[in-house]
Amino acid sequence: MYFTVNDKELDALCGLSYLQQITYLRGIRPYMDRKTFMVGIKRGISYQSLSEILYVEPHQGIKDSGSPSRQQIRRAVKGLERAGLIAIQSLDKHLILKCLLADISYCAQNKPNTKPTQEPDTKSNANYSDNSIDSSNNFSKGATENNTKADTPHESDLSCVFLRKAFEKFWQQYPQRRDQLKAWDAFKQVNPDEALFIKILQSLNAQIEHHHKYQAAGLWVPHWKNPANWLAQECWNDELITEVMEIENAKHTTSPKKQSAVELLWDSCKEGADHFDFNFEDNIPSEYSNNIIQFKNDKTA
Structure with missing residues (x-):
C-alpha cells in the first residue's frame, strides 16, 4: 500500500496527541479512496476496527500495550475533526469519514523527476532559451489547472x-x-x-x-x-x-353470518305456523257439550 501525506496534513497534525496522529496515519489515511477522498464506503471501518489496527504488542520496557478503547478512538476521531483533517459523515452504525486536506494533485506536482532529460550539445542557445520559456509557461498553466480542479468537488x-x-x-x-x-x-x-x-x-x-x-x-x-x-x-x-x-x-x-340449528328450524317452520291459530281461549267446551261423555260413579250401599 502506497500513499503520500502532504504538507497541509503534516501541519494540521502538528501539536495533536500521539493517539490522534497515529489514528490518522495508520487507521484512516491508508484506506482513503483517492477519487472521492472518502473512508468507510468501499472498505467499511468502525471504532472497533481502528482500535484493532492500533494494537501494540507487549514488549519488555513498554508499559502501554494492547489496543486503545473505543471511547479513546472516538475522542481521537472527534479531535481530528476539530483540527480540520477529517469530516465525519457517518450513518447510525456505519462510520464514514472524509479526508479534507488530502490533495492528490498537490502530491503529484511535487514528486521529484527520477528521469531527467539532457539537452544535446548541438542545439543553439536561442533554441534552448525558447524551450525553457515555453516549458515554464506550460508548467504554470498546468499547475493552475490542477489547482482549480482540486478545489472543485469530484462528481463521484x-x-x-x-x-x-x-x-x-x-x-x-x-x-x-x-x-x-x-x-x-x-x-x-x-x-x-x-x-x-x-x-x-x-x-x-x-x-x-x-x-x-x-x-x-x-x-x-x-x-x-x-x-x-x-x-x-x-x-x-x-x-x-x-x-x-x-x-x-x-x-x-367476507361471508354471511352462520345460523344456528334452532334458527334454521324456526325459519323453515315459520311460514307454516302462520296458517294455524293456537289460541284456545275461545274454544272452551260447554258443560253440556254432546261430544263429551260424562261418567258417574254410583256407590252401592
Whole structure:
C-alpha cells in the first residue's frame, strides 16, 4: 500500500496527541479512496476496527500495550475533526469519514523527476532559451489547472453525499427498520437518481397510508418486508397490484353470518305456523257439550 501525506496534513497534525496522529496515519489515511477522498464506503471501518489496527504488542520496557478503547478512538476521531483533517459523515452504525486536506494533485506536482532529460550539445542557445520559456509557461498553466480542479468537488464525491442523505431519508421513513447495513448495500445497488428517489418516497408514503387504512378497517395486511428486500425487489412498483389483490381477497373472505340449528328450524317452520291459530281461549267446551261423555260413579250401599 502506497500513499503520500502532504504538507497541509503534516501541519494540521502538528501539536495533536500521539493517539490522534497515529489514528490518522495508520487507521484512516491508508484506506482513503483517492477519487472521492472518502473512508468507510468501499472498505467499511468502525471504532472497533481502528482500535484493532492500533494494537501494540507487549514488549519488555513498554508499559502501554494492547489496543486503545473505543471511547479513546472516538475522542481521537472527534479531535481530528476539530483540527480540520477529517469530516465525519457517518450513518447510525456505519462510520464514514472524509479526508479534507488530502490533495492528490498537490502530491503529484511535487514528486521529484527520477528521469531527467539532457539537452544535446548541438542545439543553439536561442533554441534552448525558447524551450525553457515555453516549458515554464506550460508548467504554470498546468499547475493552475490542477489547482482549480482540486478545489472543485469530484462528481463521484457528490453522488456519494447524495446517496447517503437519500438513504437517511428513506431509513427514517421506512416503518420496519432492520439490518441497516444490508439496506445500505441494497440502496447503493439501486443507485437512484433524484427522480427515482422521489418516486420511491412517494410510493412508500402511499403504501404506509394504505397499510394504516386497511388495518383501521379490520382487514388483513401483510407484514412489512425487510428494507433490504423491499429495495432489492423494487417494491415501490407494487403498490397498485397489492391494493387490487387485497380488495379481492377482502371480498372473498367476507361471508354471511352462520345460523344456528334452532334458527334454521324456526325459519323453515315459520311460514307454516302462520296458517294455524293456537289460541284456545275461545274454544272452551260447554258443560253440556254432546261430544263429551260424562261418567258417574254410583256407590252401592
